[in-house]
Every structure is written in C-alpha cells, then in structure tokens.
Amino acid sequence: MHVDSHRYGRWVVDDWASSSRFEQDIQAVADGRSDTLDLGRSYHYGAPRELPAAVRQLTGLRTLRLGGSGLTALPGWLAELPVETIDARGCPLQEMPPMPWVRWALDAGKLYAFRRLIDPGRVYGAAIGPGDDAPAIAHLGRLIGERRLSLTELVVETPRGMPSATWANLAEVDRHLDELIAGLPRLRMFGIVDCPLGRVPEPIRRLRHLSNLRLSAVLPEEVPDWLFELPALVALDLSHNRLPRLPETLGRAQRLAELDLSYNPLREIPDEVWQLERLASLDLWGCPIQRIPAEILKLTALTDLRVDETRPELTVPPPEVTARGLDAIKSYWTQERASGMDYLSEAKLLIVGEAGAGKTTLAKKILHPSYPLNVGEGSTQGIAVLSWRFASAVRIAEADGERVLERDFRVNIWDFGGQEIYHSTHQFFLTKRSVYVLVSDERKEDTDFRYWLEVVNLLSDGSPLIIVQNRKQGRMQELDVRTLRQEYPNLVATLSVDLSDNSGLGPTIARVRRELELLPHIGTxxxxxxxxxxxxxxxxxxxxxxxxxxxxxxxxxxxxxxxxxxxxxxxxxxxxxxxxxxxxxxxxxxxxxxxxxxxxxxxxxxxxxxxxxxxxxxxxxxxxxxxxxxxxxxxxxxxxxxxxxFSLCFRVRATDRYVAPQLLSKVRPTYPWDEPSDLTLRYLYDVMPKGIVHRLIVELHDLIEDEAVWHTGVVFQYETGRAEVIEDYRRRRLQIRLAARNSRVMLSVVDRALNMIHKSYPDLKVERLRPCNCEACVAAEEPTMFSMRELVDFARAGHPIQCRTSHQLVDASGLLSELWQPDDGGTSRRASGPGEVFVSYKWGGDADDMVDEMQGKLAARGLVVTRDRDELRYRDPIQQFMRRLGAGKAVIVLLDDAYLRSKNCMFELTEVADREDFRQSVFPIVLPDANIFDPIGRLEYVRYWEDKRVELDQAMRAVGQENLQGIREELDLYETIRNAIARITDVLADMNTLTAAKHVGGDFAELYRALGEKVGGRTQ
The missing domain is CATH 1.10.10.10 (Winged helix-like DNA-binding domain superfamily/Winged helix DNA-binding domain)
Known part of the structure; x- marks a missing residue:
C-alpha cells in the first residue's frame, strides 16, 4: 500500500530541506516495517491542530505517540484503527473519541480532565508537568491511594517544546511526590527531567522493579549511596546536574547497561565505572574530562561511548584517536600496553598573510637568523614546508605527578602562498593543534586582518595566533589590539619585526617556541x-x-x-x-x-x-x-x-576534460530565466569561507545546465527543476533562486550538498533566510528577510509573522510550505501521478524479453518503468540516475549470471547498495543461472572479480604509465565490486526474492503489489 502522506494539512518540518521524516515514518507503518508512529519526533504542528488524514490509512498501527506534536483533538475515525497504546504525555489534547480498549499514558492534568472518559485501570503511564495544578496532582494521588491506578511509568518533566516553562507548582509537586512514589511499588520507569527539585526522593530506594531511572537537571547537592543498590536498575540518567563526583557505591550497580553522565563537571571518569561489567553505553558528552584511561579495556560489553573530542581538556588519547570512536580508543591502549609509551613533541607552525608580506623570509629566518634578505625573491607558489628542530623540555603528565622530558621538538613550518587564488585551497590545510603566524607588510598596509583572523578562528579550533608586523622602512600600522583580542580570544600576541636587520626577530622566535611548547597535545x-x-x-x-x-x-x-x-x-x-x-x-x-x-x-x-x-x-x-x-x-x-x-576540479561528463572552478571566467554568461513565481532563498554567513560556490559546483557538477557556470555562480537543472546559485562574498551570502516547478527536489539537492560542505567547517554559523512575499516586498530590491528559525517558531504557534517593511501580517506556514510542499500541476509523481520504477539488467540476453513484457504489464497498471538501457550510460550519467532514486522510488534488478559478471551492471548495483534503504528500494528477480542462494556460488563471483582485478593489475604493469589514463579507474572499480559483491548477494539472497518463472506466470501481480506499496499506482 502507498500512503498519500501529503494529505495532512500544514505541518512544520524542522529540517525542511531533507526528505520528510513524517513521510518516511508513515510509510514504514504502511509497509509493515513498523507498528509505531511518533508524531512528536520530527514535527511540531502549526494549524489546524488535528491528526493528519494519512494516518487513517494505517491499518497496521498499534502504538501512537503524540508528545510534542501540539495536537488538540483526536478524530472519531481513530477508533476504527487497531490502536492499542497511545502516549499523549506532553500533548495538549482537548477532545478524543471513546476508546475503552486503549492503554494510555497521560499528563496528570489530562488524566483529571478526561476522568469520565478514561478508565484509570487502562492508564500505564503518567507525567507531571509545570502546567499541572493542585487539583490535577491531588486527583493523581487519590487514584493511586485508592489503588485504582497502578502505573509502571511516572515522570516529572518539562514537556518537549516548552523549554522555558517555569515550575510555579514546584512546592505542590515537592509536597506530594514522595507519597506518589511510595504508592507505586511496581514502577519500572521513573524520571525527574528539567525540574529543579533539588533532591532525590527517598521512596525511590524501595522500588524493587525499577529498571529505568532518569534524574536529569534535578540539581541535587549529591547523589545518595543507595541509588546504585537498586536491584533491577539497568538504565540511569544523571545528566545536566552539578555533580563533580559520584559515590563509591556506583560500582555496585552490576546490572547497569546504560549510564548517562553528560553535562556534569566531572574532570575524570569515576574509577567505579570500570567495575560495571555489563555497561554497554556510557555518555560523557559535555563533561570536562581530561583522559579516557586504559581501564576502559575492562568494559568488554561497552559498545557506545559518547565524548566530545573537541574539548581542549581531553588530551588522552589524542583527539585524532578519540574522534575515531571506541574501537580506536581500545586499540590505542591495547598497543600501548604491548609496546610501552613514548611522548609527542611535534607540531605545525602555519604562516599566513598576503602575497609579498614576508612570510617566506620569516620562515627561513626562524631556521637561520643569518639568512640574507632577498628583495628579488619570488612569492611562494602554493605551499612550502620547512623542517625546524630545537631542544626543548616537554612536560609529561603521569598518574603520580608531572615530570620534564628533555628532547628535540619537531616543527613543520607551512609557508602559504598569499595570492588570492590560493585562499580557498589553503582552507584544507589550516588545521587545529597548530600555531598560526599572520604576517603583515606594514609598508603596503593591505593586510585583510579581519579575513585572516576569522578564517583561522573558524578552522583552527582556537589554536593560538600571533600577528607579526613586518616593519619596512620603519613603518608600522597601528592596531586596536584590545578590541581584536576581545573578538578573537585565540590572538595571543602582536609583535613587530624588521627582517632587514633582524630587530625584533629574537623575541618573535621565542614567543613562537613558547606557544608551540604550550599546545595541549605536547607531551601526550x-x-x-x-x-x-x-x-x-x-x-x-x-x-x-x-x-x-x-x-x-x-x-x-x-x-x-x-x-x-x-x-x-x-x-x-x-x-x-x-x-x-x-x-x-x-x-x-x-x-x-x-x-x-x-x-x-x-x-x-x-x-x-x-x-x-x-x-x-x-x-x-x-x-x-x-x-x-x-x-x-x-x-x-x-x-x-x-x-x-579537495573540490578543486571536476570531470566534464562523457569527456576526458576537467574544469577547475576557481579559474572560471568572472563574467556571468547569458542564459534564459523566464520562471514565473520563482522562489528565493538566502544563506547568510557570519564568516564566509572562500570558495563555497566552487565546492558546490564540484559536488553537483553533473547537474550543471549547459554552460551556465562561472566564477561566482552556477545554474543547476534536473528534469523540469532549476536552481540558480550566486555567491556574494562581500555580503557573506549565497543567493538561491528556484524555479517553481520541482522546487522541492532542487532545494533538497542543493541544501544537502551545502550541508555537507558546511560540516567541513566545524564552527561555521549559517542562517537560512526566506524573503517576505507581501506586495511591498515582492516589488522591493531588498525585501524583508525572515530566518527559517523564526518562521518555524511562528508556524508552530500558528501565528502570522509581521513584515518589517510593510508591517503586514504574513502567513509563516505558507512561506515554509512554498519551499517543501508538493508542486501544483501534477509535477510530483509520488503525490498525484503514476509511480516511477527503474529497471537494471544486462542488455542483450534472456532478460530483454522479460523486461519488455514487464514494462507493458506494469505500465498498464499505472507504473512508469524507466529502463536503464534508455536512461543510463556508464559512469557519469549514473550520478543523475542515482539522484532520481530519491525517497519512495524503486529499482527492479534482474539478476542473471551475465549481470553479476558485468562491470556496468555491478557498478549500478554497488551504487544502489550504498543507500540506507537498500532493502526497501530494491526488488530483485533471480534468473536460473544466477547462483546466489548457495554460499559457494556467491564466493565464485567474489573470485571472478578478484581474478579480473589481478589480471588488469598485471596487464597495467606491462604498459607505460603514459598509456594508463583512465585505466586505473577500471582497476578501482574492480576492487570496489570485489569488496562489495559478497555483501550484496548475501542481502539479495536473504530477501523474499521471486524467480522469473513465478513473476511471468503470475502476470507480475506479486511484483506489482510490492511496487504499488512503494511508489503508488492504480491498485485495481
């Protein structure tokens, strides 16, 4: 069954540019992959506040979670579904139909409000929030005291979506809470979350069945010893408290599998943690811990460790190891125990600045102060790396204290060319755990201090920066050092030097050495x-x-x-x-x-x-x-x-030519743009790294429209959709103009690519803005711009937003829905037109006739069958093809022996197999000669591709390198197929795969049924 998930009124999506999580979740229930729908997980409802009509089609729905959704009413038709459990905690329900069979979890206030409609015996969970008044809390206590209510879950918490709520009823909660807990001896889950109670209730210690305990942001002065002696405790959350230490009794919680200590001022992991033999998950995010010790090897059951490796306090293991996860940390300590220790005394010194500022001269004078000043010395082209060694005393932190180790300190000096063309490329090499020197030419006075300070601050994770003013002819530019240090805390010194006579050189070298030796990782x-x-x-x-x-x-x-x-x-x-x-x-x-x-x-x-x-x-x-x-x-x-x-070039499709975007013409080409009702979006950067649009061009080069690409902009095209992207570096923004047709698809493609680029800049701050659509702004050159955050906030509340130009009230939900709702005019196949199905098969064999017949049968039933013979060509076009396999699309794969031995077919299959929803998107048909059900047969295909790889590798060795252009890519492909084919065939063999005979004999009915559920079509 395919659910028309667009029939839901207006919902405000947090991540509006990604595939709708609501659509994915609702389709999972429709497909039978899930029986639970959590409407508060991804969405906050605007207006109207009612359950989406798409839910009515979910005949397999058993559990409904509404917390955080904002629903005010449940429709009568919900009683027609086989729903067994509804968790409405944190949901402002006001109306519901009678459903006496349903098991409920409710807020105390709603339990009181619906006391004549809901049998207390059908309530398994309750929540007390800041909005629950004294009568509601008293009613809850009365039901418990009369033993009419036997809860297994009780939480005292601030609901999702209400982070700023105040606990005006805190005294009332505090007065009744111990009595409530004492009356619920069979509680399995209890929590106090975002409620400043300030204590851990004593009756908890008598809850013999309690397995899940959450005490987050309770802010107790200390945690009682008995907490870790609860006999059934499996999961414990103590996050967001002020706990500098934990009791020694922590080690007694031998059944504990999950422990959340995040956002506590713990400077070290409590020793008692290493006694928890069953611990599988440990969360220390936000804790200023300094080391993850070798004792972590004792936690053999641990599979999930959350720490923030970017925190400067955490130095052991090195952040580069910690960032690679738990397995890397365990491997680090295993090797240390086997081979012993040595200590790190190596760092990078990166010298940046404008061309001709004196960077190269400074680098060489650091090594050899007597290096003569060469006025005619050319500027550095790209990057030069010099090696510097000096004797040092490295401080080593050990368990029994600190000691000093005398040894050579190794420094790699990276001298960056200052020409404008290099700036965007240099960003790939500006790393953390380094010292930066910004050299300015005081004669030219052309140093863009703000640019360099901002880009170093953005990319270096707070690494120390020294400004060295190179005096020439005695001139020196005055700097407002106090203001600069306030804005850029990593600016540690401002020094001046005259490289013509070395005055100031000694103090400069001494300060550079000092900052290098003080880097946190030195001595690791x-x-x-x-x-x-x-x-x-x-x-x-x-x-x-x-x-x-x-x-x-x-x-x-x-x-x-x-x-x-x-x-x-x-x-x-x-x-x-x-x-x-x-x-x-x-x-x-x-x-x-x-x-x-x-x-x-x-x-x-x-x-x-x-x-x-x-x-x-x-x-x-x-x-x-x-x-x-x-x-x-x-x-x-x-x-x-x-x-x-490094996003410095891309290959032009179906040619042997490449393009380097940073060298493109700065003249904007002429191209048609006659797009009625086009939509505009703007990305505004606090600090805009150079070359964002160049990286986007490389990332989406297969979608470039004809020759519409230049130094600062590009037009992308996919089917009927178009997107124009223009970079305005001076204003720190990207402007995106979307054709109204297929705008949702194009926005999703561009936004995802930009998100990937943005993630490579850890502290990058980007605001997405949408222009107002009132009459005044439509005609204005610079309309009022609303941030997506404020639009979402207003839409969630169901309120209009005021234009700052015309002062008119504008529909916030409408501005959002223009960007992500399905297009009018039937352009969204999934919503209103026939489903699209792709077929991948080996041409020219037995599969041809079968595909012909299949195409006719499925087309007659309303499915559009796209054959890769018509649509695909090897290599480059696969990228466009893969973009068409978006959410809700399907691929039929006809597997025969020839397919499994074809590089083109296997390239397609490996690309499809990399998708997260591979099992749900691929519909395999296995022809008789495809030997994938026998493990030995699957290994034969692995051996085939290994032989092909070895054969090509040996042939390449016998040919001159000048004749191998493009051949290495073939070897690369063979290796990829060899590595993936066993996994892919194993998955396909495990799926509910039909043979060709069953499909043809059944008139493809079974295939059509499965496809219909996935992509839609006529069901009659």
Whole structure:
C-alpha cells in the first residue's frame, strides 16, 4: 500500500530541506516495517491542530505517540484503527473519541480532565508537568491511594517544546511526590527531567522493579549511596546536574547497561565505572574530562561511548584517536600496553598573510637568523614546508605527578602562498593543534586582518595566533589590539619585526617556541610503536610509498594487525604528517610522505598559464605536460583524484576534460530565466569561507545546465527543476533562486550538498533566510528577510509573522510550505501521478524479453518503468540516475549470471547498495543461472572479480604509465565490486526474492503489489 502522506494539512518540518521524516515514518507503518508512529519526533504542528488524514490509512498501527506534536483533538475515525497504546504525555489534547480498549499514558492534568472518559485501570503511564495544578496532582494521588491506578511509568518533566516553562507548582509537586512514589511499588520507569527539585526522593530506594531511572537537571547537592543498590536498575540518567563526583557505591550497580553522565563537571571518569561489567553505553558528552584511561579495556560489553573530542581538556588519547570512536580508543591502549609509551613533541607552525608580506623570509629566518634578505625573491607558489628542530623540555603528565622530558621538538613550518587564488585551497590545510603566524607588510598596509583572523578562528579550533608586523622602512600600522583580542580570544600576541636587520626577530622566535611548547597535545603519551614508525617515515626521503609498503614498515616495528596500522595512518594523516585517504579506493593505495609534494603538484595545475588562459579547462595532455617528471607518472590518476577530493576540479561528463572552478571566467554568461513565481532563498554567513560556490559546483557538477557556470555562480537543472546559485562574498551570502516547478527536489539537492560542505567547517554559523512575499516586498530590491528559525517558531504557534517593511501580517506556514510542499500541476509523481520504477539488467540476453513484457504489464497498471538501457550510460550519467532514486522510488534488478559478471551492471548495483534503504528500494528477480542462494556460488563471483582485478593489475604493469589514463579507474572499480559483491548477494539472497518463472506466470501481480506499496499506482 502507498500512503498519500501529503494529505495532512500544514505541518512544520524542522529540517525542511531533507526528505520528510513524517513521510518516511508513515510509510514504514504502511509497509509493515513498523507498528509505531511518533508524531512528536520530527514535527511540531502549526494549524489546524488535528491528526493528519494519512494516518487513517494505517491499518497496521498499534502504538501512537503524540508528545510534542501540539495536537488538540483526536478524530472519531481513530477508533476504527487497531490502536492499542497511545502516549499523549506532553500533548495538549482537548477532545478524543471513546476508546475503552486503549492503554494510555497521560499528563496528570489530562488524566483529571478526561476522568469520565478514561478508565484509570487502562492508564500505564503518567507525567507531571509545570502546567499541572493542585487539583490535577491531588486527583493523581487519590487514584493511586485508592489503588485504582497502578502505573509502571511516572515522570516529572518539562514537556518537549516548552523549554522555558517555569515550575510555579514546584512546592505542590515537592509536597506530594514522595507519597506518589511510595504508592507505586511496581514502577519500572521513573524520571525527574528539567525540574529543579533539588533532591532525590527517598521512596525511590524501595522500588524493587525499577529498571529505568532518569534524574536529569534535578540539581541535587549529591547523589545518595543507595541509588546504585537498586536491584533491577539497568538504565540511569544523571545528566545536566552539578555533580563533580559520584559515590563509591556506583560500582555496585552490576546490572547497569546504560549510564548517562553528560553535562556534569566531572574532570575524570569515576574509577567505579570500570567495575560495571555489563555497561554497554556510557555518555560523557559535555563533561570536562581530561583522559579516557586504559581501564576502559575492562568494559568488554561497552559498545557506545559518547565524548566530545573537541574539548581542549581531553588530551588522552589524542583527539585524532578519540574522534575515531571506541574501537580506536581500545586499540590505542591495547598497543600501548604491548609496546610501552613514548611522548609527542611535534607540531605545525602555519604562516599566513598576503602575497609579498614576508612570510617566506620569516620562515627561513626562524631556521637561520643569518639568512640574507632577498628583495628579488619570488612569492611562494602554493605551499612550502620547512623542517625546524630545537631542544626543548616537554612536560609529561603521569598518574603520580608531572615530570620534564628533555628532547628535540619537531616543527613543520607551512609557508602559504598569499595570492588570492590560493585562499580557498589553503582552507584544507589550516588545521587545529597548530600555531598560526599572520604576517603583515606594514609598508603596503593591505593586510585583510579581519579575513585572516576569522578564517583561522573558524578552522583552527582556537589554536593560538600571533600577528607579526613586518616593519619596512620603519613603518608600522597601528592596531586596536584590545578590541581584536576581545573578538578573537585565540590572538595571543602582536609583535613587530624588521627582517632587514633582524630587530625584533629574537623575541618573535621565542614567543613562537613558547606557544608551540604550550599546545595541549605536547607531551601526550603514544604507543612506542607509533613513534617508531613515525621516525622511520621521517627518515624515508621518498615523496610517497604504496599502502603495502606502509604496512610493511609498520610490521617491521612491531605491528601485527592491519586495523592498527590503518589507525596509525589515520592519526599521522590528521596531524598533517602524511596524506593517507583510507576511505578512497584509489587514493588509499598511496601514502604521501611529503604532503607539500602532493599539494605542490596540485598547485602546479592551478598556476599553469595555459590552463588559466583556458578558464580552468584542462585534459590528460595538459596533465602529462605539467607532471612530466618520472616521479609523477605512476600517480597521475591519484593526483587528479586528490584535486577532486579537495573540490578543486571536476570531470566534464562523457569527456576526458576537467574544469577547475576557481579559474572560471568572472563574467556571468547569458542564459534564459523566464520562471514565473520563482522562489528565493538566502544563506547568510557570519564568516564566509572562500570558495563555497566552487565546492558546490564540484559536488553537483553533473547537474550543471549547459554552460551556465562561472566564477561566482552556477545554474543547476534536473528534469523540469532549476536552481540558480550566486555567491556574494562581500555580503557573506549565497543567493538561491528556484524555479517553481520541482522546487522541492532542487532545494533538497542543493541544501544537502551545502550541508555537507558546511560540516567541513566545524564552527561555521549559517542562517537560512526566506524573503517576505507581501506586495511591498515582492516589488522591493531588498525585501524583508525572515530566518527559517523564526518562521518555524511562528508556524508552530500558528501565528502570522509581521513584515518589517510593510508591517503586514504574513502567513509563516505558507512561506515554509512554498519551499517543501508538493508542486501544483501534477509535477510530483509520488503525490498525484503514476509511480516511477527503474529497471537494471544486462542488455542483450534472456532478460530483454522479460523486461519488455514487464514494462507493458506494469505500465498498464499505472507504473512508469524507466529502463536503464534508455536512461543510463556508464559512469557519469549514473550520478543523475542515482539522484532520481530519491525517497519512495524503486529499482527492479534482474539478476542473471551475465549481470553479476558485468562491470556496468555491478557498478549500478554497488551504487544502489550504498543507500540506507537498500532493502526497501530494491526488488530483485533471480534468473536460473544466477547462483546466489548457495554460499559457494556467491564466493565464485567474489573470485571472478578478484581474478579480473589481478589480471588488469598485471596487464597495467606491462604498459607505460603514459598509456594508463583512465585505466586505473577500471582497476578501482574492480576492487570496489570485489569488496562489495559478497555483501550484496548475501542481502539479495536473504530477501523474499521471486524467480522469473513465478513473476511471468503470475502476470507480475506479486511484483506489482510490492511496487504499488512503494511508489503508488492504480491498485485495481
């Protein structure tokens, strides 16, 4: 069955640009994958406040959760559904039909209001909130005292959607709460959440059946010892309290599986935690803990650990390890125990600023103060990396105190070219755990201090920044240092130096050394094997090595597990010591030991005069000309992939040409835009990193409309939808104009791509704005702009919003719905037109006739069948094809032996298999010669693709590198298929798969039924 989930009135979606979670959840119930619907999970209702009509079609609905939804009435037709349980806590219900069979969870006030409609014996859960008055609380106590109410769940909490509610009734709650708890000896779940009670009620200790206890933001002075002696306690939430420590009795909670200590001022993990043998989940997010000790290895049942690795206090294990999760942390300590400890004394010094400011001279004078000033020295092209060593005393924190270790301190000085073209690219190398020096040329007075301060602050996670004013001819620009330090707390010093006579150089070097030695990660303990491998790589003078060679070096220094080797490689990559992209099948084969060599190769392309003259367009011949030295030959494909990885270029579909967006023409091309009722959206940045639109162009290059792309903008097109995106860096904004047709699809595509880009800037602040649509604003050049947050807030409350230009009241829900509701005119196939189904199969075989027949039968029943023979071409077009497999679409896969041995077919299948809803979206038909039901047969296909990979690899070794353009991608594809085919065929074999004979013999009725539930169509 397919549910028309658009028949629901106006709902305000928190994440309006993503696929509607409501649609997904309601379809899951319709498909039989779930029997529960939580309307408060994703949505806050605006107006009207009634249950969506789509729910009426859910004949498999058993449990309904309404908390946070804002519903005021339940319709009479709800009684027609087989609903067994309704949780209405936190829902302002005023009306409901009689449903005597339903089990309820209600607020105390609603239990009182519906006392004549609901049998207390059918109530399993209750909540007391800040809005429940004395009569409601007294009624609850009376029912409990008379034993008419036997609850298993009781919570005292601030409801969702009411974070600012005040507990005016707190004294009343405090007076009755102990009595209520004492009268409910069979409670299994009890909670006090966001209620400043200030104490832990004593009667809790007698709840012998209590398995789930939540005491969040209760703010007690201390936690009583007996709390951890509750015999049935499995889950405990003590989050958002002021607990600097916990009682020693914590170790007695031997059944505890979930422990939430988040947002408490715990500086270390309590030792008693390591005694909890059954603990599976530990939440320490927001706690200022300094280390995750080796004792974590004792928690063998632990599978979920939440810590914030970005907090500066947490230094052990190193953040690069902690960020990789629990397995990486356990591996770190396992290796440390096996090999012993060494200590980190290495950091990066990044020197930035405008071209010609003196960055390179300063870098060289740090190494050799006598380095002569060379007026004719050219500007740095791209990035130069210099090695600096000095004797240091590193402070080591140990369990029994602190000690000082005398050793050499290693610094990699990164000298960044200052030309404008490099600015967007440099962002990929501005890392945390570094010291930054901003060099300004005081003669030119052209340094954009605000830009550099903001971009370093954005990307460096608060790393210390020193401004060095390079005096030339005695001139020095006056800076308002006090104001700058208030705005940029990471600005630690402002120094001046004259590089012509070295005056001021000594204090500058001393301050740089001091900041390097004070970096939080210095002195961090590392497994000795890690440092041994690090030193071996440093002694290797090669530019790059293969992944296999890297593994061999690790084995030579005591590593035995490849997972540990990869973890070390990831750590070295995160520190900028090497480039090792493990998640990329092509790039993972090479470990670049000298990152400046790899980045230098990239910059050679961007700096090439011919490519610049050609507006960023280049091909394989250009790359052979630029990378002509023998060292580049084996890795040309990897270097192109590296450029794509950094969003510096994309391949033009169905050609061998590439485009570097930052070199595109700055002249906006002419293109038609005659779009009635187009929609506008704006992204406003507090700090706008350079090159956002370039990265978006690379990300969505397969959707670029003809030649409508230039240095600061692009037009994307998909089917009938169009989106124009223009960057205005001076105003820190992106302007998006959407054609009214298919606006929802286009907005979703663009917004998702931008979200992925934004996530690469950890502290980036972006506001999404929607222009007012009143008459005055429609005609205005600069209309009133409403933030999406304020529109959602007004729509949730059901209120109009006032235009700041015309002062008219505007429908907030209407402004939102224009962006995400289905388009008029039948453009939304899922909502009002026939369903679209894609078919993937091997052309030219037995499957052709079957697909012909299937296409006719399904089309006759209202389903549009799109054959990949007509729609798809190898490689580039698959990206557009995959975009059409959005939420609610389906793919029929005809599996025969030829399909499973076809690179084109398997490329399509591996792309589809990467989707989260793979099982729900793929409808396999297995032909007789596809041997996927026998494990040995599945292994035969794995062996086939391994043989293909080895055969091609050997053939490539016999051919000159200049003839391998594009061939490496084939090897990459074979490896991807080899790695994925066992998993995919195993999933397909496990699905309810029909044979070809059953489909044809049944006139495709079973297939049609399944497809109809997924994408819609005529059901008769």
């Amino acid at each position: 303990a590392l497994p000795k094997t890690w440092q041994d491998v690090r030193m071996a790589l440093e002694a290797d003078d090669r530019e790059y090595i293969t992944e296999t060679e890297f593994f061999r070096i690790c084995e030579d220094h005591g590593f035995t597990r490849q997972t540990d080797m990869k973890q070390l490689g990831g750590f070295l990559h995160d520190l900028g010591i090497c480039l090792y992209f493990q998640e990329d099948p092509l790039l993972s084969r090479t470990v670049v030991l000298q990152p400046e060599w790899g980045t230098g190769a990239v910059y050679r392309v961007l700096d090439d005069p011919q490519i610049m003259a050609n507006r960023g367009v280049f091909d394989a011949d250009d790359l052979r000309r630029i990378w002509h030295e023998p060292i580049y030959e084996p890795v040309r494909d990897e270097l192109v992939r590296l450029m794509a990885k």
